[in-house]
Amino acid sequence: MPKQMFYAKQQVSSKLKQRYNNELGAVTMLALLRPVNTGLAEGRATKEILVIGLDLAIQEVPVELVDHIAHLRASGILFVCHRQIVGEDGSEREECALAVRRALPTKPGYQKQYRVYLGPWQPASQTRLEIDGHNMDELWDCLNAQVIFGSSDGADLDDRIARRDEIAGLVAEEAKLSKDHSRAKDAAQRNEIYTQLHKVRTRLREMGALD
Incomplete structure (x- = not known):
């Protein structure tokens, strides 16, 4: 996916454009989760979930870019952030960290607020995702729980986060x-x-x- 597609049709700062060019390598669409390919029922809030791979040119997850990309879609995005690490002995290893942008609980009538959550870095070969739930809303909570708590249990997730x-x-x-x-x-x-x-x-x- 060309990085320009995330800002070409928007009024964004030159600094943000520069961050896209300097902090991201490749942006890859890894999966599009829908009822038809997950076997789950439709959700009230979540119609589909996009899984995007971010090949990083830096060592930390660029939270501002994750937030900017995620806000472009009404449905949720799960980010799989990838980096190359060079050890003291010169050996290279690949690591991944998961990230999501999740709406914070708000009272009726108040404007929604969002937060980017990051999972820990782990060897790329050990990065796995569980698909669980009865519908797409529950799947979204399941994926969020894996990022935030390292568990696929998405029950009462907002209360647990609070x-x-x-x-x-x-x-x-x-x-x-x-x-x-x-x-x-x-x-x-x-x-x-x-x-x-x-x-x-x-x-x-x-x-x-x-x-």
Whole structure:
């Protein structure tokens, strides 16, 4: 697939065009998943899923380019990002990382927001995808779960993502408050920080993320 097709008919910055040319090698359509070739029923939101291979000219996944390509299609895209790694001994190996752009849960009436999720790098020969679900919506969640959690279980995926994000935020807040508490010299300030710290630790224990 020519890289120009992703920006030729759009008003994009010269910087973004340059990133396409400098950060991407080949862009390849690997598969188009539909009810007819998956044996799954149609989904309410997901009609088809495109699988695109990105041969990278850099060592990290270009998140901005993934986001830009994914927003061009209403249906979901699963990205298989590929890179060549040269070891200290001069040997080369191929690695792949999966990526998806997923809509975040939003309340009715609010504008949709999206986030790009990246899976870990792994040997290309070990990169596999499971096809599971009763319809295309469930398949999309299944593929997203493999990227985000390393599991094909797509059940309650938005809730699981929200829980993971909350835990990550609380862990970061707990670490910051712990440092602030140890540095504080004023007794009143220490007590105030400790109260906040206690609330954060209590919530982490409730979520099973703290012993």
